Amino acid sequence: MIPPVSLFGHDRQILQRLQRRDRYALLLYVFFGAVIVVAGEAAAINLSMVDRYGFMPLLLRGVIYLLLTLSLWMLLLRANRRLVTGLMAEKRRGYESILHAYDSALSLKDTYTGGHGRRVAHYTRLIAESMGLQETEVDSVSEAALLHDLGKIAIPDHILTKPERLTIDEFAVVQNHPAIGAEILQSMPSLRRHATAVRHHHERFDGSGYPDGLCGADIPLAARIIAVADAFDALSSNRSYRHGVSVDRALDEITQVAGSHFDPKVVAVITRKLARDALFAAHAEMP
Structure with missing residues (x-):
């Protein structure tokens, strides 16, 4: 039997662009989040909060903030990709129906x-x-x-x-x-x-x-x-x-x-x- 023809290279390109965009968004978030956290920690140190609470609680607070918000971003971006993938799959089914209709029409003639x-x-x-x-x-x-x-x-x-x-x-x-x-x-x-x-x-x-x-x-x-x-x-x-x-x-x-x-x-x-x-x-x- 003839293996099915792999189609929808255009859709694959769209998905790859989305994945690259998501990676860039996460990298930018990590960079700016780290800047904000470091700036916050520096301010806390200058305000003598380290003397009262110690350095580790402040550092742990920043790490937890980054991890929680990064996880939220990843979930949101993944949900976005799933939605787009579902829309592309729906488009793919319509596209397949066009190709099969064409093939069936030609087969009826010859x-x-x-x-x-x-x-x-x-x-x-x-x-x-x-x-x-x-x-x-x-x-x-x-x-x-x-x-x-x-x-x-x-x-x-x-x-x-x-x-x-x-x-x-x-x-x-x-x-x-x-x-x-x-x-x-x-x-x-x-x-x-x-x-x-x-x-x-x-x-x-x-x-x-x-x-x-x-x-x-x-x-x-x-x-x-x-x-x-x-x-x-x-x-x-x-x-x-x-x-x-x-x-x-x-x-x-x-x-x-x-x-x-x-x-x-x-x-x-x-x-x-x-x-x-x-x-x-x-x-x-x-x-």
Whole structure:
């Protein structure tokens, strides 16, 4: 089975910022609290309170004050984080429902396309992790990969599910799906950040792709990664008009067009032995 795609890197960033803010607030409180306590103790000493009560009770009073108020601050900040985490979890459930609704809608139109998105998201995650991207970037590119064929919702069924190879005119219709998908995502605030990757996942490294003919580093990195993962799954999966090739054959075919179709750096990552073994094991477990 395909492991669930890890999502919500943006939410993780928010939580990390909250945690950093809380640490800074506590450090500032300890610093200023210590200044206040020391100033209070100095005043008490100058007023000769030490002669009457001794030094330890005064020092203990300051320590107890700091510990009690610090504990209260920690409880308040923790409660704040729990509240925010709960709100983010609620947002996450809504976000998940959008992604599942998209996947279900595509599966109703074309069973292959629905499963294809999940597999491409999985391969994309493997590639992104092997490239050493930050965890939030890995999450983001995986989300975009799951949505990369969203525009196929607008492609007529008789073209999308045609059992034979498409004609030139039919293929021209299919070529509209990246731009359509990007337009759909642009209209959805929670998914808008993925529009660029979805729009450009069929660009080619030499500029011969579509819809905008971008080349090289002008193509967003997320789109370059998705392009390789997309091609790998397309080659290695069975289609209505042909059988999928072996994993090694798929990787060899992708390597042959590195530098023209695909980013050589991304291809180098997917063809490394470690990545090859990981993809082979993952592919063997998938339907």
